[in-house]
Amino acid sequence: MTNEANVILEVKNLNVEFTTDDGIVHAVNNVSYKVERGKTLAIVGESGSGKSVSSLAVMGLLTGANTKISGEVFFNGRELVGADPEEVRKLRGDEMAMIFQDPLSALHPYYTIGDQLAEAVLVHHKIKEAEARTRAAEMLAKVGIPSVEQRMDEYPHQLSGGMRQRVMIAMALINGPELLIADEPTTALDVTVQAQILDLLRELQKEFGTAIVLITHDLGVVADLADEVLVMYGGSAVEHAPVREIFYSPQMPYTWGLLASIPQISAKKEQLDPIPGSPPSLLNMPKGCVFAPRCAFKDQVAGDACETHLPDLLAVSPDHEARCHLSESQRTAIRSERKIGRL
Amino acid sequence: MVLMLTLLSIVTFLLFNAVPTDPARLTCGKTCTPEIVAANRIRLGLDQPLFVQYMDWIKGIFVGRTYGSGSATFECSAPCLGYSFRNGEQVTTMIVDALPVTLYLALGAFLLWMLVGISAGIAAAKHHGKWQDRTIMGVSLIGYSLPVFFVGLLLLVFVIVRWNLLPYPDYESPFDDPVAFFQTMLLPWVTLAILYAAYYARLTRSQMLETMGEDYIRTARAKGLSERVVFRKHAFRAGLTPIVTSAGLDLAGLLGGAIITEYIFSLPGLGRLAIGAVTEYDLPTITATVLVAAVFVIVANLVVDILYAAIDPRVRLT
Numbered sequence: 001m002t003n004e005a006n007v008i009l010e011v012k013n014l015n016v017e018f019t020t021d022d023g024i025v026h027a028v029n030n031v032s033y034k035v036e037r038g039k040t041l042a043i044v045g046e047s048g049s050g051k052s053v054s055s056l057a058v059m060g061l062l063t064g065a066n067t068k069i070s071g072e073v074f075f076n077g078r079e080l081v082g083a084d085p086e087e088v089r090k091l092r093g094d095e096m097a098m099i100f101q102d103p104l105s106a107l108h109p110y111y112t113i114g115d116q117l118a119e120a121v122l123v124h125h126k127i128k129e130a131e132a133r134t135r136a137a138e139m140l141a142k143v144g145i146p147s148v149e150q151r152m153d154e155y156p157h158q159l160s161g162g163m164r165q166r167v168m169i170a171m172a173l174i175n176g177p178e179l180l181i182a183d184e185p186t187t188a189l190d191v192t193v194q195a196q197i198l199d200l201l202r203e204l205q206k207e208f209g210t211a212i213v214l215i216t217h218d219l220g221v222v223a224d225l226a227d228e229v230l231v232m233y234g235g236s237a238v239e240h241a242p243v244r245e246i247f248y249s250p251q252m253p254y255t256w257g258l259l260a261s262i263p264q265i266s267a268k269k270e271q272l273d274p275i276p277g278s279p280p281s282l283l284n285m286p287k288g289c290v291f292a293p294r295c296a297f298k299d300q301v302a303g304d305a306c307e308t309h310l311p312d313l314l315a316v317s318p319d320h321e322a323r324c325h326l327s328e329s330q331r332t333a334i335r336s337e338r339k340i341g342r343l
Numbered sequence: 344m345v346l347m348l349t350l351l352s353i354v355t356f357l358l359f360n361a362v363p364t365d366p367a368r369l370t371c372g373k374t375c376t377p378e379i380v381a382a383n384r385i386r387l388g389l390d391q392p393l394f395v396q397y398m399d400w401i402k403g404i405f406v407g408r409t410y411g412s413g414s415a416t417f418e419c420s421a422p423c424l425g426y427s428f429r430n431g432e433q434v435t436t437m438i439v440d441a442l443p444v445t446l447y448l449a450l451g452a453f454l455l456w457m458l459v460g461i462s463a464g465i466a467a468a469k470h471h472g473k474w475q476d477r478t479i480m481g482v483s484l485i486g487y488s489l490p491v492f493f494v495g496l497l498l499l500v501f502v503i504v505r506w507n508l509l510p511y512p513d514y515e516s517p518f519d520d521p522v523a524f525f526q527t528m529l530l531p532w533v534t535l536a537i538l539y540a541a542y543y544a545r546l547t548r549s550q551m552l553e554t555m556g557e558d559y560i561r562t563a564r565a566k567g568l569s570e571r572v573v574f575r576k577h578a579f580r581a582g583l584t585p586i587v588t589s590a591g592l593d594l595a596g597l598l599g600g601a602i603i604t605e606y607i608f609s610l611p612g613l614g615r616l617a618i619g620a621v622t623e624y625d626l627p628t629i630t631a632t633v634l635v636a637a638v639f640v641i642v643a644n645l646v647v648d649i650l651y652a653a654i655d656p657r658v659r660l661t
Binding site: 059061065089090091092093094097098100102105106107108109110112119120123124155157168171172 | 472557558559561562563564565566567568569572577580581654655656657
């Protein structure tokens with residue numbers, strides 16, 4: 001159960017819509033979650049599930065004229081939706097920070113590492129540039145960059161992918177933010193480097209007590225880092241539970257599909273079980289359950305409930321919610337038959 | 344670079360020989376006899392094989408050369424580009440006289456259009472999709488579509504002839520008479536700047552819009568930088584590279600002579616020199632103006648490459 005006093009970020013019924021020439025794209029629909037200080041929430045889903053967009057909305061980085069954001073975002077008790085953009089800007093990079101998927105394109109190619117880090121300090125602190133550079137060097141050392149003095153004067157293209165992501169992390173954490181949003185931080189990296197970056201995030205989280213919202217499609221990363229998991233599909237939250245529950249007792253066919261798509265060395269089968277079909281277009285959302293068109297179990301639901309209305313996000317246990325028309329006994333039966341999770 | 348210049352000089356030299364007239368005949372004037380033509384041919388070295396002629400020409404540029412032989416010789420000191428067929432003047436002198444005019448014209452217009460064009464482009468990108476953007480783009484489209492001779496003549500007719508706001512153009516060196524200089528140059532500058540500013544406004548706008556979509560711009564915003572800093576520091580520098588390329592080459596092109604503008608406003612620059620030379624088959628002058636213009640373009644290319652490295656660290660040799 002969440003400790004209310006410890007909640008740093010609370011998102012309530014967040015909706016994000018983009019008006020395009022083809023119509024309105026419902027990128028995020030009624031998403032709610034809470035993140036506690038020092039804890040990690042993983043938002044999991046395929047591309048186009050709205051996981052990145054919802055975080056960009058939290059950061060106040062969706063400013064396009066065609067974007068409509070509604071709902072509530074409380075950061076440290078302060079409402080950010082509809083707040084003065086200037087106020088939100090002051091929080092960004094200071095109290096809440098973000099790192100991105102591809103560190104090469106996310107770092108400015110024309111400025112040195114030292115300049116980019118010092119800049120992040122100087123936006124929020126009125127100190128001398130030399131002092132900011134010292135702080136930058138300390139932070140780089142902390143994220144494990146070797147020969148810092150030399151790296152400070154180098155450009156992003158001169159570093160390896162893993163080093164660049166370390167630089168991004170240093171830049172995000174340099175002002176000691178209370179919340180870090182990590183948008184697929186390891187996706188663009190080599191597997192060996194991925195593990196190092198995750199270790200680094202874990203260490204820094206412990207040291208600074210930073211809350212992390214980890215956006216990923218990699219359940220391995222989730223198992224490694226997350227305390228709590230929000231599974232998103234087609235712009236909606238479809239399951240929300242502590243990380244053990246997601247792996248041991250998943251309650252939603254889409255989550256089952258995600259778990260079945262993980263390659264396992266111990267598995268006797270030579271083929272993976274991919275989820276058939278592709279995610280829905282956010283332009284023409286299915287009327288019923290977002291996952292219904294790809295769901296293998298919708299025949300077990302009486303009538304055409306799956307096709308006609310979206311199931312509510314209902315509590316399965318006190319801290320576990322799922323969105324599915326299947327009854328609990330049906331789910332248990334399917335899980336035991338298919339050996340999904342632990343029973 | 345050296346190779347480029349060598350190739351360039353060969354092409355320019357061949358141009359001299361490609362003209363379907365006899366250069367010796369052209370130097371001869373009204374009272375021409377076959378004897379004088381023959382004598383001129385020998386005097387100008389035109390009886391020599393092409394290669395020797397080329398070497399003489401190149402030698403003239405670097406160390407000077409001597410025309411004729413015996414008592415009828417005359418010296419042409421380096422850089423020697425020959426003598427004008429038209430008035431017997433040294434081509435080098437003519438170029439040296441015309442060059443500053445073109446230089447002032449091109450640089451003045453350049454400053455004006457870069458200032459106006461880039462600021463307009465930035466303003467348009469900043470207000471992308473809003474009325475400011477549409478106004479700037481609309482105006483620039485008109486500016487871009489107007490031919491130089493039209494704008495030039497229009498300004499000439501109204502500002503000078505009808506409204507008498509400025510005196511008739513009469514070029515004076517800025518060191519002799521700065522007021523007259525500016526009065527003469529103002530309209531030519533504006534004429535050229537209108538065309539180029541329109542182009543640079545569009546170029547800057549599209550560049551800025553492209554870079555504003557980059558990931559590192561999102562990072563800059565995520566750091567909490569203000570839109571102003573994001574725009575001026577992060578986006579502008581990244582969008583600058585193609586603008587620098589265009590600017591370098593456009594300036595170089597103008598330095599070779601803005602023919603129409605110089606003609607309309609009676610500016611004694613390289614462009615007018617070239618057009619005069621072409622109409623009168625003044626081959627040494629034609630060759631010289633082409634050579635000068637081409638050298639500007641090659642030098643501009645080099646300068647642009649150096650600027651690239653200054654702007655973009657990825658281009659620098661490590």
